[in-house]
């Protein structure tokens with residue numbers, strides 16, 4: 366695209382953005398901490414769904430220091446509704462790193478930002494451009510989709526070829542203009558959210574349609590090129606709710622299990638029907654034979670789907686006379702306190718069904 370066209374395209378884009386930009390609370394003061402947390406959350410959560418959970422998160426943890434000092438369990442709780450809990454844990458690690466290396470402040474430079482746990486290329490570009498005016502283009506899913514259409518790039522969106530062509534174009538675009546890089550990044554992202562959307566883009570309302578090759582050629586439906594869908598792996602999750610006569614429940618801290626690392630859960634066995642593989646959360650090979658020999662009752666199945674897995678949870682109630690388990694990842698707690706320990710939504714669902722069945 367010639368330089369003159371690139372500049373005109375940016376002017377049209379920014380003029381549109383300044384008219385329609387959403388006054389999201391976390392963007393208004395361009396506070397680097399808020400931009401960091403919200404960008405991480407928005408990578409997995411739609412913006413409208415994230416607004417309330419973000420407000421809650423900031424009310425608990427208003428700055429880097431409070432996050433660094435926060436208890437991990439409280440951080441996970443405050444992050445409810447904002448994506449995977451591994452992200453929340455990484456945010457806390459990031460806050461500890463910032464306290465140790467940068468006096469609790471986010472650094473301005475991209476190269477320093479990408480050293481912070483939880484901050485990848487995308488988030489570093491967003492923070493450095495939006496908060497510090499650095500010329501670092503953001504290349505997220507929305508921007509990739511727009512560029513695939515504007516430049517008619519046939520390579521798959523997540524390919525190296527696509528990434529390299531896009532960065533070449535964006536860097537040139539940012540280098541050769543004096544327009545604020547933070548606004549440009551936000552404008553591109555907003556265009557992808559509102560106009561150049563997945564499926565059928567709203568080209569008639571698009572501020573940059575005069576510069577869009579796919580629109581000019583009448584083949585926007587061909588971009589981005591379709592991606593082969595990956596089938597989700599089916600998993601049968603056998604979950605055991607051990608209940609003593611005194612209504613105590615056996616829970617386990619999963620330090621290094623297949624799912625939900627670091628979470629409190631119930632002793633479980635995962636079965637992968639495609640490969641016949643089984644993974645147990647307990648270390649002793651005869652755990653189940655030893656402790657689940659009591660009659661146990663199958664509870665209703667709970668279905669749960671995550672990015673790469675389709676999960677069927679089969680919970681069982683195992684009533685026990687007494688339980689003496691040596692392994693210190695296990696602990697017994699009164700039934701009424703169980704829900705305080707369950708952070709993952711799949712586990713809360715199982716627990717609710719169990720309580721309803723009592």
Ligand code: SF4
Pocket residue numbers: 511514515560561562566567568569571572573574577578579580585
């Ligand atoms: S003209 Fe259509 S396809 Fe091109 S950038 Fe605008 S919305 Fe996207």
